[in-house]
Amino acid sequence: MPPAVLQSPLSRARDSLLLCRGCLGPVGPGAEAGLCARCWEGLLPLPGGRCPRCALVHGDGVCPEVAAWELGDALWDYHGGRPPLGALLLPGIKQGETGWRRALLGRLARAPLPDWSAEVDGVTAVPSTPLHRFLRGFDLGAEAGQLLAGRIGKPFHALLAKGWLSGRQAVRTESQRRRLTRKALRLRSGASPRGIILLVDDVWTTGTTLLRCAQALRSGGADEVRVLALFRAL
Ligand SMILES: [Zn+2]
Ligand SMILES: [Zn+2]
Structure with a gap:
């Protein structure tokens, strides 16, 4: 309740x-x-036995994902439940479903977190575009990052910025998306990530955006990046 x-x-x-x-x-x-x-109840945890880096189940051996982090996880399966709850909630929240947003953040405040999420020096979030922030009046990733930072008692800093022109990811092809995010995501001017940074996102799909963000944090001075998403699209 x-x-x-x-x-x-x-x-x-x-x-x-x-x-x-x-x-x-x-x-x-x-x-x-x-x-x-x-x-x-469709907020289902990810299956056990998943890879500690890409959060997918792919058997033993080397993780095939290109990643700039060793530890990555998500709290819930994006397609869990019937109807799939993540796929219902996130687009609705982005279109202004304030009640759903509040309810989801309420569950985030109580969800079990990976042990390693507390062993970080600071928290940041994958940024949304300035236009989306302006139109929506909120940034779910940043709200989730701030909430998690409060839970683990570590500071939250908006370290990353996204360009004005980076549009909707969903309408782009994979190659367009890869080209675009390389240019569109960068460290904010004056940001100086240090130590271990927990990078928070709302949904982890291909991981391209997370990869660019983690690379920007690493090249900006972070010793290590760990990734925690609310949802993982399997
Ligand atoms: Zn893996
Ligand atoms: Zn129902």
């Missing part, structure tokens, strides 16, 4: 009348932000 402060009597009343916005069934007890308890 969400903390009482996040669920007003009005939203409780509405939840009892409406259908779940995920599965279209009755919302019932335990609903939050218009989604029933069963849909929220």
